[in-house]
Amino acid sequence: MPQPTDIPSFAASQLTLLDAELQAELTETNALLSSHTPAALSRAGLAILNLNVSSIRTGLGGKTVVELGLDSAVVAKGDKPDIPEHGIRVGDIVAVQDQPSGSAKKTEKRELVKKGAEGVVLRVRRENVEIVLDKEDADVPGGSKLWIVKLANDVTYKRMNQTMNRLQKFSDQEYTPFMRVLFGQASPTPLPSDLNDPTNPLHKLEWNDPSLNDSQKEAIRFALASREISLIHGPPGTGKTHTLIELILQLLKQKLRLLVCGPSNISVDNIVERLASHKVPMVRLGHPARLLPSVLNHSLDVLTRTSEAAALVQDVRKEMDDKQNSIRKTRNAKERRQIYTELKGLRQEYREREKGCVNNLVTGSKVVLATLHGAGGFHLKGQEFDVVIVDEASQALEAQCWVPLLWVKANKLVLAGDHLQLPPTIKSLNSKESKAAKKDAKKSKDGSIKPGEGEKNTTEASAKPVKGMTLETTLFDRLLALHGPSIKRMLTTQYRMHEKIMRFPSDELYESKLIAAEAVKDRLLKDLPYDVTDTEDTREPLVFWDTQGGDFPEKTEDDAVTKGSKGMSLGDSKSNEAEAALVKMHVNNLIEAGVKAEDIAVVTPYNAQLALLAGMLKEAYPGIELGSVDGFQGREKEAVIVSTVRSNPEHEVGFLGEKRRLNVAMTRPKRHLCVIGDSDTISKGSKFLKSWMEFLEEHADLRYPNLADVYVDEQNV
Numbered sequence: 001m002p003q004p005t006d007i008p009s010f011a012a013s014q015l016t017l018l019d020a021e022l023q024a025e026l027t028e029t030n031a032l033l034s035s036h037t038p039a040a041l042s043r044a045g046l047a048i049l050n051l052n053v054s055s056i057r058t059g060l061g062g063k064t065v066v067e068l069g070l071d072s073a074v075v076a077k078g079d080k081p082d083i084p085e086h087g088i089r090v091g092d093i094v095a096v097q098d099q100p101s102g103s104a105k106k107t108e109k110r111e112l113v114k115k116g117a118e119g120v121v122l123r124v125r126r127e128n129v130e131i132v133l134d135k136e137d138a139d140v141p142g143g144s145k146l147w148i149v150k151l152a153n154d155v156t157y158k159r160m161n162q163t164m165n166r167l168q169k170f171s172d173q174e175y176t177p178f179m180r181v182l183f184g185q186a187s188p189t190p191l192p193s194d195l196n197d198p199t200n201p202l203h204k205l206e207w208n209d210p211s212l213n214d215s216q217k218e219a220i221r222f223a224l225a226s227r228e229i230s231l232i233h234g235p236p237g238t239g240k241t242h243t244l245i246e247l248i249l250q251l252l253k254q255k256l257r258l259l260v261c262g263p264s265n266i267s268v269d270n271i272v273e274r275l276a277s278h279k280v281p282m283v284r285l286g287h288p289a290r291l292l293p294s295v296l297n298h299s300l301d302v303l304t305r306t307s308e309a310a311a312l313v314q315d316v317r318k319e320m321d322d323k324q325n326s327i328r329k330t331r332n333a334k335e336r337r338q339i340y341t342e343l344k345g346l347r348q349e350y351r352e353r354e355k356g357c358v359n360n361l362v363t364g365s366k367v368v369l370a371t372l373h374g375a376g377g378f379h380l381k382g383q384e385f386d387v388v389i390v391d392e393a394s395q396a397l398e399a400q401c402w403v404p405l406l407w408v409k410a411n412k413l414v415l416a417g418d419h420l421q422l423p424p425t426i427k428s429l430n431s432k433e434s435k436a437a438k439k440d441a442k443k444s445k446d447g448s449i450k451p452g453e454g455e456k457n458t459t460e461a462s463a464k465p466v467k468g469m470t471l472e473t474t475l476f477d478r479l480l481a482l483h484g485p486s487i488k489r490m491l492t493t494q495y496r497m498h499e500k501i502m503r504f505p506s507d508e509l510y511e512s513k514l515i516a517a518e519a520v521k522d523r524l525l526k527d528l529p530y531d532v533t534d535t536e537d538t539r540e541p542l543v544f545w546d547t548q549g550g551d552f553p554e555k556t557e558d559d560a561v562t563k564g565s566k567g568m569s570l571g572d573s574k575s576n577e578a579e580a581a582l583v584k585m586h587v588n589n590l591i592e593a594g595v596k597a598e599d600i601a602v603v604t605p606y607n608a609q610l611a612l613l614a615g616m617l618k619e620a621y622p623g624i625e626l627g628s629v630d631g632f633q634g635r636e637k638e639a640v641i642v643s644t645v646r647s648n649p650e651h652e653v654g655f656l657g658e659k660r661r662l663n664v665a666m667t668r669p670k671r672h673l674c675v676i677g678d679s680d681t682i683s684k685g686s687k688f689l690k691s692w693m694e695f696l697e698e699h700a701d702l703r704y705p706n707l708a709d710v711y712v713d714e715q716n717v
């Protein structure tokens with residue numbers, strides 16, 4: 001078993017790695033901002049031009065919210081003042097400032113922030129955008145023409161950084177027995193020896209959902225019985241979230257208080273929605289603008305406005321809003337100063353009243369839900385929970401998981417995830433800039449993460465970094481490596497794939513333990529609940545078009561195509577034109593048989609191939625979904641075509657060689673998986689790829705395309 005981890009060294013390594021990651025992100029954004037004009041940034045969706053302030057109000061936490069609309073001077077008479085298409089989304093970090101003149105070329109981030117105010121996008125509507133300003137005393141630019149421009153998002157890094165800094169400074173006495181288990185300095189408390197015995201009370205649980213399968217029930221019993229940690233391993237389609245819901249209901253029956261988190265808002269909302277159908281009273285933290293509309297009545301912000309205690313808070317809010325707006329009308333500097341002073345007092349009052357109200361709501365709640373990041377907000381500091389549950393844990397950076405673990409008091413953790421699918425996307429892994437950034441990380445240049453106020457980053461002084469640690473290693477991975485498989489239970493019945501589609505990932509990655517549920521194991525496209533003709537494609541769950549022979553060569557695209565895209569190769573991207581034509585032929589055959597375009601997805605690991613496919617397919621079949629493998633994680637479709645792209649005499653497979661990426665690619669379909677690739681190139685890539693090719697040759701409906709047919713077909717479509 002691996003050595004116990006030294007906690008300060010662990011935190012120090014995390015700090016260095018996080019800094020390098022942030023540097024990589026800043027470098028990418030700053031390169032974009034500094035080399036383009038405002039008009040070009042706007043065209044690229046990164047900026048909105050020609051705005052002015054339409055109102056200012058006070059939001060949760062007493063923060064200033066600025067609403068910006070299009071300057072009427074740029075709206076043609078009779079037209080609606082709709083903001084042109086842009087890519088700015090809720091949660092983005094933006095600078096609000098006077099718009100530089102059209103000729104201004106370079107817009108350095110430093111310059112942007114110095115001149116304007118920085119804030120977070122709160123709401124995006126057709127006719128306006130709302131920004132919550134970071135600083136209370138930020139000067140909202142008074143010019144008649146403003147713009148907002150997207151900056152690198154360092155908020156999540158700041159919180160992870162504060163968390164790791166705190167962890168690093170814990171003294172030996174502060175380590176709880178629970179923390180010691182998380183670092184392998186103590187072993188988890190052994191499970192009751194009679195856990196598998198039918199006489200154990202856990203075998204007499206009353207299930208809320210009687211349809212739970214045995215592996216789900218076992219995972220729940222295991223998580224209930226574990227004292228410190230339990231991992232629920234949910235391979236694709238095995239009902240991981242389904243299981244967590246039952247676990248939450250069982251824990252609540254035991255009168256325990258729970259904090260439930262996930263890495264993204266959607267992962268948390270998914271749980272809120274499902275718990276709501278069981279009428280569980282709960283509070284969802286996080287800004288309402290970022291939540292699904294269906295979960296809003298559980299949002300803390302909304303409850304703070306609608307509960308009885310809320311009236312008191314509203315009174316002060318109204319007074320503050322009036323004052324904010326009067327500042328804009330006042331030209332006299334002395335009067336402005338006077339109003340600012342009054343506002344300061346009101347803000348204080350507002351905070352106290354709001355805190356009281358929020359505290360009552362949060363403290364009185366048996367289930368609190370938040371993103372991992374959101375669990376580090378002031379509402380939860382020091383609150384006691386019996387269990388912290390994290391869904392999609394293998395998609396979260398470890399430092400992110402420590403946000404709830406360090407800022408609330410808890411002694412038990414349940415993680416649900418699948419470490420055999422893709423980990424969180426890391427930018428600093430391969431890029432040249434990031435290597436340089438790692439070197440520079442300790443220098444803490446402008447924009448880099450700075451330790452929390454009054455704190456000093458003691459990375460260099462106190463601890464040696466942990467050897468071999470990368471950000472890609474998640475808490476789920478690390479705990480599994482530390483304590484072995486006895487801390488996890490795997491869900492084994494999957495409710496997505498035809499048995500034949502499931503076979504290879506099950507055998508190669510999940511110890512042959514996956515079972516296809518009765519309802520899905522022999523479902524075919526021809527059985528879809530609408531009219532689909534029985535053809536050689538629609539009656540076949542697994543097709544392999546083997547393009548070996550050199551007629552389908554890959555091409556290296558220039559790097560511009562790949563820039564800025566998430567989850568794609570960081571270097572040059574690859575495409576394969578003949579393979580794309582073959583994809584089109586196969587799609588066409590499925591559509592002709594009656595399969596709806598909306599039920600088909602094409603996934604590929606390469607961005608350049610995605611661009612090529614989009615050009616060839618989007619117009620003909622608007623409903624079809626095209627995606628990168630990374631972007632398709634967590635999704636499913638009736639029919640999925642995987643375009644593997646790589647075909648070269650050197651047998652290079654690049655990042656197609658990553659098992660977890662292929663696992664995601666091949667486990668998205670329900671009824672039909674079509675793999676297109678050059679078995680000659682791919683099988684030489686790795687042992688895993690070799691067995692995949694052998695499996696497909698033996699078990700798939702094997703086809704060898706004829707280039708002439710592919711292109712004839714291409715012309716006919």
Ligand SMILES: Nc1ncnc2c1ncn2[C@@H]1O[C@H](COP(=O)(O)OP(=O)(O)OP(=O)(O)O)[C@@H](O)[C@H]1O
Binds near residue numbers: 213236241242
């Ligand atoms: N015991 C069960 N009986 C019948 N259907 C089930 C059962 N458990 C889960 N399912 C179904 O399986 C599907 C997947 O469930 P869920 O969304 O909870 O999966 P997940 O494992 O969280 O998803 P993913 O595979 O994307 O990680 C859902 O349609 C769910 O209704």
